[in-house]
Amino acid sequence: xxxxxxxCMALAYAVVIGAEWLRLRGVRIQPGLAMGLLVxxxxxxxxxxxxxxxxFFEQSQxxxxxxxxxxxxxxxxxxxxxxVCVIWMKLRxxxxxxxFLLPPALVLIVVGYFWGDPLPFARHAASxxxxxxxxxxxxxxxxxxxxxxxxxxxxxGQVRRLKSRPLRTSRxxxxxxxxxxxxxxxxxxLALAMLAVGxxxxxxxxxxxxxxxxERLPWSDPVVVATSVLFLWLGTSLxxxxxxxxxxxxxxxxxxxxxxxxxxxxxxxxxxxGMTQHGRPRGTALHATPGGERPVEVRxxxxxxxxxxxxxxxxx
Numbered sequence: 001x002x003x004x005x006x007x008c009m010a011l012a013y014a015v016v017i018g019a020e021w022l023r024l025r026g027v028r029i030q031p032g033l034a035m036g037l038l039v040x041x042x043x044x045x046x047x048x049x050x051x052x053x054x055x056f057f058e059q060s061q062x063x064x065x066x067x068x069x070x071x072x073x074x075x076x077x078x079x080x081x082x083x084v085c086v087i088w089m090k091l092r093x094x095x096x097x098x099x100f101l102l103p104p105a106l107v108l109i110v111v112g113y114f115w116g117d118p119l120p121f122a123r124h125a126a127s128x129x130x131x132x133x134x135x136x137x138x139x140x141x142x143x144x145x146x147x148x149x150x151x152x153x154x155x156x157g158q159v160r161r162l163k164s165r166p167l168r169t170s171r172x173x174x175x176x177x178x179x180x181x182x183x184x185x186x187x188x189x190l191a192l193a194m195l196a197v198g199x200x201x202x203x204x205x206x207x208x209x210x211x212x213x214x215e216r217l218p219w220s221d222p223v224v225v226a227t228s229v230l231f232l233w234l235g236t237s238l239x240x241x242x243x244x245x246x247x248x249x250x251x252x253x254x255x256x257x258x259x260x261x262x263x264x265x266x267x268x269x270x271x272x273x274g275m276t277q278h279g280r281p282r283g284t285a286l287h288a289t290p291g292g293e294r295p296v297e298v299r300x301x302x303x304x305x306x307x308x309x310x311x312x313x314x315x316x
Contacts, residue, residue, distance in 0.1 A: 005048045010109050012041025013102045020098040034098060035089055042082045049079060070271060073139055074112030078105035080143040094173050100150045134201040141194035145264045148187035152257035155180035184253050188260065192238060195231045222270045230263035
């Protein structure tokens with residue numbers, strides 16, 4: 001059933017992309033068709049995420065918390081991109097926002113389905129709230145960087161369009177340079193704020209979760225290093241931009257956005273490839289699998305190929 005919902009939302013987003021592309025090529029498309037399909041796909045997407053939330057409430061005794069599953073991160077960011085697409089399409093119907101926002105959403109859905117880890121990692125009760133704050137803030141930061149990247153692409157597209165040919169009436173238009181620049185700057189500011197919350201909540205969570213040094217996430221972890229560098233890069237760039245306003249104008253902003261987006265891709269790739277301890281329970285046994293070592297949570301029952309010391313052979 002859940003796979004059917006995933007397929008429905010992916011098909012809806014794909015059809016919207018196709019409809020916007022045909023409209024871009026001059027094909028007459030019924031007004032509101034793309035918006036209607038996008039809203040339908042977003043509703044299915046919302047139902048799927050709501051179902052995941054209900055599952056966490058029903059399985060709260062397992063120690064899992066919302067956003068403690070990597071798979072939900074990809075679907076959550078894709079949902080956020082779809083929401084932004086609906087809002088922007090409503091504000092500017094002639095702008096093909098779907099061509100910029102929905103392809104990354106489709107990629108995230110595919111990555112989440114095939115490579116996202118569906119198993120939550122357990123947390124102690126005292127750290128569940130901080131774990132949710134940490135996860136939600138980092139998810140919003142990734143979403144904000146993605147939106148800033150899309151705004152930067154639209155800025156470059158509008159610059160190229162203005163240089164290549166004179167303005168003329170058409171079925172679609174890109175946002176003005178000023179609009180794209182403001183959207184880019186606001187998104188990067190939100191990303192910086194959310195990264196700050198995520199880093200400090202993660203540090204506090206790491207302190208209260210690990211009573212012993214070997215149970216704590218090392219600061220040299222690749223995801224921690226990449227996230228910290230992204231935070232320093234964004235903070236330094238925005239502060240320098242406040243002191244020297246020309247740095248916030250033109251293609252300099254696009255360069256800032258592209259570098260930030262690349263840092264974000266590094267973080268996601270490290271998580272997908274399993275090259276980090278972030279999001280893994282430390283101090284538990286790791287069992288080798290074809291895809292590498294993965295933590296296995298023991299919930300009171302013996303795992304396959306495992307026997308207890310107190311087990312006795314059955315009587316003959």
